[in-house]
Amino acid sequence: MEIQENKSTLVVEKRDEQKIKKIWKTAFILLAITVVEFIMAFTMDRGIILYFLFIALTIWKAKYIMMEFMHLGDEVKPLFYSIIVPLIFLLWLVIALVKEGSDIFLMRW
Amino acid sequence: MSAHSTAIGVSSKRGVWGGGNEPLKASYGKLMMWFFLLSDIFTFAAFLISYIAIRVSYPAYEGPATDFVGSNEYWPVPELVFDALPFLHGVHAPLIFVGIMTFILIASSVTMVLAVEAGHRNDRNDVVKWMLWTLLGGITFLSCQAWEWNHFIHGTDGGTVLTYVNSLSQIVTETVYGANLVVNEYGPASFAQLFFFITGFHGFHVTIGVFLLFLCFYQAAVGVYDRRGHYEMVEKIGLYWHFVDLVWVFVFTLFYLI
Numbered sequence: 001m002e003i004q005e006n007k008s009t010l011v012v013e014k015r016d017e018q019k020i021k022k023i024w025k026t027a028f029i030l031l032a033i034t035v036v037e038f039i040m041a042f043t044m045d046r047g048i049i050l051y052f053l054f055i056a057l058t059i060w061k062a063k064y065i066m067m068e069f070m071h072l073g074d075e076v077k078p079l080f081y082s083i084i085v086p087l088i089f090l091l092w093l094v095i096a097l098v099k100e101g102s103d104i105f106l107m108r109w
Numbered sequence: 110m111s112a113h114s115t116a117i118g119v120s121s122k123r124g125v126w127g128g129g130n131e132p133l134k135a136s137y138g139k140l141m142m143w144f145f146l147l148s149d150i151f152t153f154a155a156f157l158i159s160y161i162a163i164r165v166s167y168p169a170y171e172g173p174a175t176d177f178v179g180s181n182e183y184w185p186v187p188e189l190v191f192d193a194l195p196f197l198h199g200v201h202a203p204l205i206f207v208g209i210m211t212f213i214l215i216a217s218s219v220t221m222v223l224a225v226e227a228g229h230r231n232d233r234n235d236v237v238k239w240m241l242w243t244l245l246g247g248i249t250f251l252s253c254q255a256w257e258w259n260h261f262i263h264g265t266d267g268g269t270v271l272t273y274v275n276s277l278s279q280i281v282t283e284t285v286y287g288a289n290l291v292v293n294e295y296g297p298a299s300f301a302q303l304f305f306f307i308t309g310f311h312g313f314h315v316t317i318g319v320f321l322l323f324l325c326f327y328q329a330a331v332g333v334y335d336r337r338g339h340y341e342m343v344e345k346i347g348l349y350w351h352f353v354d355l356v357w358v359f360v361f362t363l364f365y366l367i
Binding site for chain 1: 133134135140143146147150151154155158159161162163164165166167168169186188203204208211212215216218219221222223226229230231232233235335338347348351352354355358359361362366367
């Protein structure tokens with residue numbers, strides 16, 4: 001019985017150490033931001049400033065994940081904008097629902 | 110980027126209507142994955158923004174953390190709810206476990222991007238190696254979440270005395286242990302409801318991700334992608350997996366930090 005050949009004609013390229021280094025660097029940044037968030041959670045007083053900082057740091061992390069890990073930055077500009085621009089709608093949803101929530105708060109309590 | 114991953118080399122002489130063209134210079138599969146993820150972003154955003162809206166409609170807990178008791182009158186402080194660790198019963202370890210979970214998911218995202226990088230180089234051994242690490246990370250994360258849910262549902266030893274409307278529409282005052290969709294010992298009913306729905310929906314995505322990762326790992330290992338001539342599937346599943354990580358970053362901030 002013959003064993004199925006798995007040999008391929010694909011040429012295995014050598015590791016690009018520069019690229020791999022960049023991946024680890026991004027990973028380190030993500031980890032560092034998370035650690036900073038952790039420290040902030042236990043050292044700072046709860047309040048609007050802390051929440052604002054948390055959300056800013058989160059969006060910063062999201063940027064790294066999308067641009068470096070998902071390679072969105074390497075895609076052509078029309079693809080990049082067709083993913084990013086629709087997210088503007090979410091800004092309005094945030095404003096509308098936070099207003100709604102705080103009005104419910106005023107009515108209820 | 111797409112030059113590496115394109116399945117079919119497109120001849121420049123073929124013209125616009127000759128077929129084989131790629132809109133936005135991304136392959137069909139990658140493009141559709143991006144648009145699926147965009148729609149999924151909206152779904153998760155709707156969930157998370159609803160969370161914010163309901164959260165701001167309740168008063169926050171005021172007072173020193175050491176005196177905290179759960180109540181359906183105000184929203185709980187997350188670090189006082191999520192403070193348990195497996196095997197360490199009764200130890201107050203605020204956010205440590207969820208920190209470990211976040212670390213695991215980010216780490217598995219890193220190994221995934223290394224697998225994608227190996228795929229670009231057609232390096233089967235490296236793809237298999239990194240896919241296996243990613244798969245392991247995904248399964249570990251799911252197991253952690255199962256424990257987290259289990260603890261959340263069963264609750265603390267003491268429980269909390271609450272007055273609430275039960276599922277038979279009666280007003281009752283009793284000691285509540287843990288959480289369900291009607292009542293929970295930590296805070297208002299919507300706190301547990303949102304926790305179950307949002308982390309549950311995210312966990313569901315992770316579960317699908319783990320299936321896809323296994324599929325990809327298996328196909329890479331038996332040489333399907335070598336025979337196919339490209340490793341684009343690693344890239345597409347990678348996009349999905351990074352998205353799961355992306356959502357978790359937001360869930361982590363909104364549920365556990367704020």
